[in-house]
Amino acid sequence: NAGVTQTPKFRVLKTGQSMTLLCAQDMNHEYMYWYRQDPGMGLRLIHYSVGEGTTAKGEVPDGYNVSRLKKQNFLLGLESAAPSQTSVYFCASSPKRDTQYFGPGTRLTVL
């Protein structure tokens, strides 16, 4: 099993550009999450999903959208990137328990 994978691993955007980050898991987990990690701030939840076709806002959802059309995939979209969205983005998944399994992260720089 690959576990949780994220695409791409690195990306540089210009302000105003859009992009989609893809998260895929092969563990048949119900729950999936998108976090961002910034120095000194820990992981902050952007959006999450409790099942296929459902999404909900987390702590810092502004400027992001998500979709969960298939159980194994969770997409994070930035419609108009801003320098404040420069961060490391982690996807995670979990069964109906607490333990979350993380992907390797995407390092995004917005110029």
Added chain:
Amino acid sequence: RKEVEQDPGPFNVPEGATVAFNCTYSNSASQSFFWYRQDCRKEPKLLMSVYSSGNEDGRFTAQLNRASQYISLLIRDSKLSDSATYLCVVNMGTSGSARQLTFGSGTQLTVLP
């Protein structure tokens, strides 16, 4: 006040030392507790869950004090490979059945030869 607070460190200790980290959380209704480990430029990985009775996994011991709302992690006989950032994580159970975790900022540990 942060919901989950940790001493950021860094803690620099010699090999073989015993080191302890503490973490406090703000929500007394919090349901479950964990320590995650994060290596430099890598993803967080579960180190251990924290149970009310305390639990041990090899050289690692975790304790929970609900009355004082703090969690601790003790590492005995430190190894070079223990160098990492340790994240205190709490499920505050604030959103229905969703398993939302709140992460501390992490405590950085460097074990020196």
